[in-house]
Amino acid sequence: MNKDDTNQVEEEELEDEQPHAFWSGIVAFGLVSLPVSLFPAHSGKLALKMVDANGNLLKREFYCEHDNRALERDDIVRSYEIEKYHYVVVEDEELEALEPKRSREIDLKRFVPLSAINPVYFERAYYLVPDGDTTKAYRLLAKSMEDEQRAGIATFVMHGKDYLVAIIAAGGILRAETLRFHDELRTPDQVGLPARQPADKKMVERMRAAIRKATHKQFDSELLSDQQAVTLKKRIEAKLKSGTDVLKAPEEAEPAEAASNVIDLMQVLKERLQGRSPQTTDHQPAKPGRSPSKGKSHAASKPHTRKGA
Amino acid sequence: MAIRAMWKGVIHFETIRVPVKLYGAVEDRNVHFRLLHRQDLEPVHQHLINPETDEVVPRENTARAYITESGDRVLLNASELEVLEPEPSRDIEILGFLPLHVIDHRWYNRPYYLGPDEDSAEFFALAEAMEGMQVEGLARWVMRNKSHVGALQLYQGYPMLMSLHHTEEVIPVESLAAPEGPPLDKRELGMARQLIEMLDAEFQPQEFHDEFRERVLEMLAAKAKGKKVRKHVPLAHERSMDISQALAASIEQVRKHA
Numbered sequence: 001m002n003k004d005d006t007n008q009v010e011e012e013e014l015e016d017e018q019p020h021a022f023w024s025g026i027v028a029f030g031l032v033s034l035p036v037s038l039f040p041a042h043s044g045k046l047a048l049k050m051v052d053a054n055g056n057l058l059k060r061e062f063y064c065e066h067d068n069r070a071l072e073r074d075d076i077v078r079s080y081e082i083e084k085y086h087y088v089v090v091e092d093e094e095l096e097a098l099e100p101k102r103s104r105e106i107d108l109k110r111f112v113p114l115s116a117i118n119p120v121y122f123e124r125a126y127y128l129v130p131d132g133d134t135t136k137a138y139r140l141l142a143k144s145m146e147d148e149q150r151a152g153i154a155t156f157v158m159h160g161k162d163y164l165v166a167i168i169a170a171g172g173i174l175r176a177e178t179l180r181f182h183d184e185l186r187t188p189d190q191v192g193l194p195a196r197q198p199a200d201k202k203m204v205e206r207m208r209a210a211i212r213k214a215t216h217k218q219f220d221s222e223l224l225s226d227q228q229a230v231t232l233k234k235r236i237e238a239k240l241k242s243g244t245d246v247l248k249a250p251e252e253a254e255p256a257e258a259a260s261n262v263i264d265l266m267q268v269l270k271e272r273l274q275g276r277s278p279q280t281t282d283h284q285p286a287k288p289g290r291s292p293s294k295g296k297s298h299a300a301s302k303p304h305t306r307k308g309a
Numbered sequence: 310m311a312i313r314a315m316w317k318g319v320i321h322f323e324t325i326r327v328p329v330k331l332y333g334a335v336e337d338r339n340v341h342f343r344l345l346h347r348q349d350l351e352p353v354h355q356h357l358i359n360p361e362t363d364e365v366v367p368r369e370n371t372a373r374a375y376i377t378e379s380g381d382r383v384l385l386n387a388s389e390l391e392v393l394e395p396e397p398s399r400d401i402e403i404l405g406f407l408p409l410h411v412i413d414h415r416w417y418n419r420p421y422y423l424g425p426d427e428d429s430a431e432f433f434a435l436a437e438a439m440e441g442m443q444v445e446g447l448a449r450w451v452m453r454n455k456s457h458v459g460a461l462q463l464y465q466g467y468p469m470l471m472s473l474h475h476t477e478e479v480i481p482v483e484s485l486a487a488p489e490g491p492p493l494d495k496r497e498l499g500m501a502r503q504l505i506e507m508l509d510a511e512f513q514p515q516e517f518h519d520e521f522r523e524r525v526l527e528m529l530a531a532k533a534k535g536k537k538v539r540k541h542v543p544l545a546h547e548r549s550m551d552i553s554q555a556l557a558a559s560i561e562q563v564r565k566h567a
Contacts, residue, residue, distance in 0.1 A: 030504050030559025032552055041415065042478045048373035048385065050357060052366045055374060055384050058357040064346040065354055070363075071346060076353055078342040082533045089350070090342065090529065098524045110510035115410070117512055119471055120334060120464060122417040127485070135488035137552055143493060144501035150509070155517055162521040164514070168414070172487025177414060182514040184338050186422070188467050191332045192311020193424045196466055199434040207438035210323035215406040215444055223404050223447060224416070224458045226475035228393050232385075235393075236375045239383050249380030266480055273488050 023158045024131060026105040027141070027167065027174075033105070034130070034137040037272065038158070038176055041125035043265050046229050055247045099160045106165060106176070108152035117151060117166055121179040128167070128174040129272035138174065145169040173273065316452050317426055320435070320461070320468075322403035327435050328426040329401070331452075334469065335419060340525050395456045401470070403446040403461060412445065412460050415482070416473040421459075423468040432468070439463050500556040507563045 027034040050058045062071040078095075079087040130138040145152065145167070152167040164179040239245050314330035321327070344353040357366045373390065374382040425432035439445075439462075446461035448470060459472040 029501070030562070031555035032559065033555075041480055042474055043480060045475075045478065046375070048375055049382075050371050051374040051382065051384065052359055053370055053372060055372070055382050056359050056361065057374070057382075058366055058371065059360040060355050061358045062344070062353045062355050064349065064351055066346070066349055066351050071353060075347050076344050077347045077350075079345045079350070080340065080342055080529050082529055086533065087343070087345070087350070088529050088532045089345070090532070094528065094532075095525065098521060098528060100521060109508060111505045111508050112510055112512040117414075118464070119414065119417050119460075119462065120420045120469070121514060122414045125415060127480075130488055135490045136493070138488055139490055140493055140497060140501050140552065142487070144498055144505055147498075148502055148505045150505055153510070153512065155520075157521070160521070162519045164517045171482050173482055173485060175482075179514070180335060181338075181517060181519050183518075184336055185420075186312070186332075186334055186336055188422065188465055190312070190336075191334070191422050191424070193332075193422060193467055194429065196436065197429065197433045199437040200430060203430065203434035204437045207325055207434055208442065210325045211406050211438060211442060211444060211446075214322050214403065214446075215408075217408070219407055219411045219447075221476050221479075223449075224473055224476045226456070226477050228395060228456055229475065229477055231393050232390075235385070235389070236383050240377070240381075245384040247374075247382040247384065249382075266484060269480065269485055273485055275488060 022126070025156070027128070028105050028107040029137075029141050029152070032137055032141075034141060035132040036128045036138070036174070037131055038126040038128060039265065039269055039272070041127050041175060045226075046232060095160065100157050100162070104157075106152075106154045106156040106167065108154050108167060110153050111145070111148070111150035112153055112166075114149055114151050114168065117179070120185055122166075123178045123180050126176040126178070127269055127273075128176055129269065130275055133275075135275050139172065142169040142172050142174050145174075146172070314424065315421075318399045318401045318450055318452075320401045320403060320423075320446075320448070322406075322446065325431075325435075327431040328428070329423040329432060329468070330426045331470065332422040332424060334422045334464075338519070338522065340522060340529075394454050395451045397454075398451045401448050401450040401461075403448050406444040406446050409443045409445055409462075412447070412473065415479060416460075418459075418472040418474050420464070421470045421472065422464075423470060436463065436466060436468055439468065440466075494553070497553055497556060500553075500560060504556060504560055504563065507560065 022040065023038040025036065027036050052058060062076060063069060064071060064075075078090045078092075080090060082088050128138075146169040153165070154167070155162055155164050157163070164181055166177045166179055168175045168177060312332055314332055316331040317329070318331065319326055319328050345351065346353055357368070357371065358364060359366055372387065373385045375385065376382055423432075448459045448461050450457050450459070450470075457472050458475060459470045462469055462471060
């Protein structure tokens with residue numbers, strides 16, 4: 001890509017700013033099927049919106065430099081650079097035709113020791129909540145997996161993309177951890193790291209002594225606190241309290257879900273784990289093969305976003 | 310074959326200092342599409358507009374806003390946000406070492422390889438020292454204007470920094486209550502455990518492939534050669550509902566195939 005042209009759009013920039021994408025489907029355990037929904041186990045970072053100097057919310061717009069005209073969704077097409085300067089145009093339908101629609105399910109055909117999955121494979125974590133009118137199959141699978149200390153391994157399809165996933169049970173709750181595919185991880189050789197060399201014995205002993213001295217038994221998760229986010233939050237709260245730089249919501253209120261930064265993921269998880277049905281529009285499962293576009297005030301003007309295949 | 314280092318830093322704990330280079334351990338293999346204007350196949354650009362007036366707003370004239378639940382906007386200008394950015398530093402500060410697995414997969418984010426910088430003696434001494442000690446370090450560093458937390462661990466004999474999620478991002482499992490219901494049937498639980506044991510396997514990640522990505526790349530290559538694009542036909546199958554029957558039938562099925 002031409003470095004000077006920072007304005008060119010690669011599709012990544014269109015990706016959902018919200019980590020609240022999810023999926024609904026079936027976990028298959030032998031012939032037992034278990035309807036579930038996936039919710040992210042991580043809430044996103046504190047999100048800020050772009051505004052102008054007067055505090056008006058801004059919207060991204062696509063345009064063509066040639067005629068300097070705003071472009072609608074239908075004016076835009078995807079392309080792929082198959083060789084340098086050789087672009088192949090791809091229509092949505094062509095990609096959709098390749099989507100393996102069968103896999104609205106996570107079929108657990110193998111169970112591996114939890115400790116056998118190296119940390120480098122873990123990509124993104126989700127909680128599984130039971131759908132439907134009974135939690136029995138969910139509880140049964142969670143309990144037996146926990147007893148056996150095994151993780152179920154499967155592939156499945158979410159938003160038109162293949163995922164490798166480990167289903168893990170802890171405290172009666174099932175999680176889905178998407179795993180990186182093997183070929184996404186570089187080997188030390190591919191990175192170009194030098195071959196291991198024998199180390200100086202004295203230096204090794206000195207380091208071991210230092211490690212021993214610095215070893216704690218307990219993990220204090222407070223050490224992983226994001227000071228920058230904490231300070232930012234304090235600043236926002238102070239401004240809200242004093243009323244400085246605060247613009248009140250417009251009278252003809254936009255739908256709250258379109259504007260707010262706040263989605264109480266924890267509350268939704270608590271309710272759904274107890275089998276309470278999904279609330280109104282806010283937390284409905286995405287349609288098969290589509291990225292959810294909730295929480296975006298200008299979803300309609302954006303092309304259908306698709307994570308890189 | 311070798312890739313370029315993305316950052317340089319110095320690991321330090323107690324009196325130890327180890328200069329290292331940082332390399333991405335994850336290769337982005339996603340298929341990236343470029344958006345084009347359908348009419349003239351020119352790359353699409355984007356700018357910010359005020360949706361009320363359709364006026365284009367240049368980046369330098371923008372500010373940020375936090376939006377509360379009730380829709381109020383709290384304005385934050387660029388200089389306010391800049392003050393919050395961490396001081397640039399080359400330090401990879403080790404806050405302490407912990408027994409392996411105390412920091413579990415709930416925290417993992419993204420792995421980075423470490424390689425020696427300048428003198429490699431300290432680097433290989435660190436690798437050897439960590440080997441067999443069954444510990445990992447808890448690290449903090451500032452890279453590209455962001456503060457990171459991570460675990461210093463060994464991977465394939467090389468020190469690796471596994472970046473971790475910040476506490477504020479993780480929804481702790483302890484804060485959630487597991488689904489409730491009548492006690493589970495002992496016999497069913499036994500069958501479920503038996504089925505898990507029968508499906509016991511080794512973790513062999515090289516057996517799995519991103520088949521959708523492979524099909525997309527195949528389709529693109531075919532299109533580039535002007536071939537007709539093949540359609541993929543999905544399959545479907547049914548499943549039964551009664552758990553006891555389903556478990557018994559599953560065990561029978563696995564046994565037959567064994």
